[in-house]
Amino acid sequence: MKKAGLIMIVGSLLLLGLFKFPLxxxxxxxxxxxxxxxxxxxxxxxxxxxxxxxxNIDGLNHYIGxxxxxxxxxxxxxxxxxxxxxxxxxxxxLLGVLAFFGKVNAWLLLGWLLLMSILGVLGMxxxxxxxxxxxxxxxxxxxxxxxxxxxxxxxxxxxxxxxQKMLNFDVDxxxxxxxxxxxxxxLLTLMAFFVGKYEWSKKHxxx
Amino acid sequence: xxxxxxxxxxxLLITGLFxxxxxxxxxxxxxxxASNAAEKxxxxxxxxxxxxxxxxxxxxxxxxxxxxxxxxxxxxIPVFSQFPTSGYGYSxxxxxxxxxxxxxxxxxxxxxPDISQTSGKLDGRWVFINGNxxxxxxxxxxxxxxxxxxxxxxxxxxxxxxxxxxxxTEYVVAGTRFSVPVPQQDIAINEYKGKFKGALSFISVDPExxxxxxxxxxxxxxxxxxxxxxxxxxxxxxxxxxxxxTEEANSLLEVNASQNDKDFIAAVNWKKIxxxxxxxxxxxxPANYAHNVYDDFTHTATSTMMKEVLVVxxxxxxxxxxxxPTPKSPHGVDIDPSGExxxxxxxxxxDLTIHSFTKMIKAIENKKFDGDAYGxxxxxxxxxxxxxxxxxxxxxxxxxxxxKGNGYTTxxxxxxxxxxxxxxxxxxxxxxxxxxxxxxxxPGGNSAHPFGKYAVSMNKITKDRYLPTGPELEHSAQxxxxxxxxxxLLLDFPTHGEPHYAAGIPASIIKENSQKxxxxxxxxxxxxxxxxxxxxxxxxxxxxxxxMTMIRSHFTPDNIEGVKVGDKVYFHITNHEQDFDVPHGFAxxxxxxxxxxxxxxxxKTTVWEPKEVGVWPFYCTDFCSALHQEMQGYVRVSPKSSxxxxxxxxxxx
Numbered sequence: 001m002k003k004a005g006l007i008m009i010v011g012s013l014l015l016l017g018l019f020k021f022p023l024x025x026x027x028x029x030x031x032x033x034x035x036x037x038x039x040x041x042x043x044x045x046x047x048x049x050x051x052x053x054x055x056n057i058d059g060l061n062h063y064i065g066x067x068x069x070x071x072x073x074x075x076x077x078x079x080x081x082x083x084x085x086x087x088x089x090x091x092x093x094l095l096g097v098l099a100f101f102g103k104v105n106a107w108l109l110l111g112w113l114l115l116m117s118i119l120g121v122l123g124m125x126x127x128x129x130x131x132x133x134x135x136x137x138x139x140x141x142x143x144x145x146x147x148x149x150x151x152x153x154x155x156x157x158x159x160x161x162x163x164q165k166m167l168n169f170d171v172d173x174x175x176x177x178x179x180x181x182x183x184x185x186x187l188l189t190l191m192a193f194f195v196g197k198y199e200w201s202k203k204h205x206x207x
Numbered sequence: 208x209x210x211x212x213x214x215x216x217x218x219l220l221i222t223g224l225f226x227x228x229x230x231x232x233x234x235x236x237x238x239x240x241a242s243n244a245a246e247k248x249x250x251x252x253x254x255x256x257x258x259x260x261x262x263x264x265x266x267x268x269x270x271x272x273x274x275x276x277x278x279x280x281x282x283x284i285p286v287f288s289q290f291p292t293s294g295y296g297y298s299x300x301x302x303x304x305x306x307x308x309x310x311x312x313x314x315x316x317x318x319x320p321d322i323s324q325t326s327g328k329l330d331g332r333w334v335f336i337n338g339n340x341x342x343x344x345x346x347x348x349x350x351x352x353x354x355x356x357x358x359x360x361x362x363x364x365x366x367x368x369x370x371x372x373x374x375x376t377e378y379v380v381a382g383t384r385f386s387v388p389v390p391q392q393d394i395a396i397n398e399y400k401g402k403f404k405g406a407l408s409f410i411s412v413d414p415e416x417x418x419x420x421x422x423x424x425x426x427x428x429x430x431x432x433x434x435x436x437x438x439x440x441x442x443x444x445x446x447x448x449x450x451x452x453t454e455e456a457n458s459l460l461e462v463n464a465s466q467n468d469k470d471f472i473a474a475v476n477w478k479k480i481x482x483x484x485x486x487x488x489x490x491x492x493p494a495n496y497a498h499n500v501y502d503d504f505t506h507t508a509t510s511t512m513m514k515e516v517l518v519v520x521x522x523x524x525x526x527x528x529x530x531x532p533t534p535k536s537p538h539g540v541d542i543d544p545s546g547e548x549x550x551x552x553x554x555x556x557x558d559l560t561i562h563s564f565t566k567m568i569k570a571i572e573n574k575k576f577d578g579d580a581y582g583x584x585x586x587x588x589x590x591x592x593x594x595x596x597x598x599x600x601x602x603x604x605x606x607x608x609x610x611k612g613n614g615y616t617t618x619x620x621x622x623x624x625x626x627x628x629x630x631x632x633x634x635x636x637x638x639x640x641x642x643x644x645x646x647x648x649x650p651g652g653n654s655a656h657p658f659g660k661y662a663v664s665m666n667k668i669t670k671d672r673y674l675p676t677g678p679e680l681e682h683s684a685q686x687x688x689x690x691x692x693x694x695x696l697l698l699d700f701p702t703h704g705e706p707h708y709a710a711g712i713p714a715s716i717i718k719e720n721s722q723k724x725x726x727x728x729x730x731x732x733x734x735x736x737x738x739x740x741x742x743x744x745x746x747x748x749x750x751x752x753x754x755m756t757m758i759r760s761h762f763t764p765d766n767i768e769g770v771k772v773g774d775k776v777y778f779h780i781t782n783h784e785q786d787f788d789v790p791h792g793f794a795x796x797x798x799x800x801x802x803x804x805x806x807x808x809x810x811k812t813t814v815w816e817p818k819e820v821g822v823w824p825f826y827c828t829d830f831c832s833a834l835h836q837e838m839q840g841y842v843r844v845s846p847k848s849s850x851x852x853x854x855x856x857x858x859x860x
Binding site (some may be wrong): 035051055059063081107143144 | 724758759782785786787833836
């Protein structure tokens, strides 16, 4: 299972890209913002695409009563996510090494992927909960209290994925490089599973 | 009969149309129909112009920024004149910019902008411009498009043959139009001859930060030094100045200064004089002139009075200065991109005189002199003359170059722009100007590398070119396409004040460097309020200092009490925005100076002296946000005798 092990190691290591590159990106463009403002969401915190974007987004959001964009220390996720990602990468590498020496079978590699997927879905769920709170839990003394046509308060929840028009802003929310590296890594671990299964069966057929 | 006449007219019109269309654009003088001039100047909404043009404002004292080919104005940059739009010259920070040896001079007559160069190419770092009236040279930083330095020029009067830069911006040069007694003294005006001097000032420019300082002043005979230009390429190291009134008349110059058949172009070997000065040459003389510097980080200008200047007697540096006889009171002197041709625009003649730099050097080597003026050798006219552009027009003033072997000369009296060939000296094309053109500008025209796509002529008389606006009209500029054999008039556009020259540059060289905001974290203003919690009010005797911040859409603090009649109230206001193009204004009722316009990250100060008891409002003047109208506050003014303590607040109703 040499090949499967190697693929598993590479795939797991790609997760570490999340420490360097953003997981998600949300861009906000408007008529008066021809160069859109943007947030890069890292597993360790949220940063502006340009130097002053966070400050400027917060400045605009205060009109509609949104909370300021959280600092790393204001959200437990930014402490836990790096541990989870680091841990999963380490576990993946360990499984890869064991697989390389034929100590584990391919199903364990698939198990890692399953765990990673569950954690990913949980992460997305948590992210969405935060986005919902961020976009709907508004200051009752907000300067502008916008309502929908039916009179219900307007939500400013950015889309989890895709484009949405919000007042004068066009909001685009998509995965960023870190996420793509993670997806590629997860695909590689899936490949490691199939390769591993093949190698395992080949080896055990003739032995 | 009538119908047939109509038909024949119609036929004529149609044939006219067709003939226009079939003859294509070889002849550029067909108007918009045939040559699609409109398309050539159309810059679609949201698109950018290809060139910046920095156009002097003359008696406005300022510099305006235009785009070419659209002719749209982008900005007026305050230089020598107070500018209530932004508070320049009114705010405490910028008042020192307009300090001079004559005290505070809030106006001037701004003439000749020139862009800094490196190796003969425009580098787009700074624009220099001269104040003609109270002799000054200003530097505008092309990162912020703001005036950041002004140096006064002593021993001068009518700073007209200025402010042109050498090939590597080693110097920006300023020459006096009026000769004056040096040092100034109480003498009879008819003692002019011999007693008056003409100072030519070489102001060094620091290659790193652009800081200006007067390296030396060359004390020339008492002629009028009209214009100047640097040598370049082979003539780099020389500077050329036109003179008139070599008669040294002091009265009714109109007649008395127009008698000599020839005046001079003074050729100055500044490299030689620089070497002389570096070796301890020249004489320090007492002087009094202001040097004003604005700092982008303290957002504050300081004015220093300089007390001496190094002067050089041309006779002490043999071989450094020569006089080139040039017919009929030459106005402009222009050097072609190669540095070989020295063009004298004899304003009272119909001809252009072209001297050859190579021949000039040879004449100097072979001592082909025709006497001297106050000991300065006069070169023999025939020995240096390369040729004459004959009967090119009437009243030549200025020449620019396209870098393709052609010169473009303005003729004031015959009101036309004339294109001629630098080799054959033959006229290629002439186009009327509406009306009475002064300067012409081709981007990069005063450099070794002009960008010969457009020429802009700046006209002195407007009359009927635009909708009438009473007796006083803006001046008019005209844009020509000069890419073809013939010039093609594309556009008229009005200009502010009286442009005396402009400097153009491809937008690509500077637009990426244009700063968007000032960083609050880099604000070093003495009275800045960086942290919101630091907003406060302090009293020092009868001075009240308000440390205020502004951000969409409130002032902190917004209500202030405890101010008394007779106080001097300093509003030190810091704009906390860090977003592009979100300035805030500040206006206080009854302010005797001006409002303020404060850029993101910047601090400005205005002084208000309340004269009446009451509660007086202030507000933001720049429509900054949907809640701009809410951006306001009050100052309560109590009687002089009041014991009310200072207090201030924000948002606690």
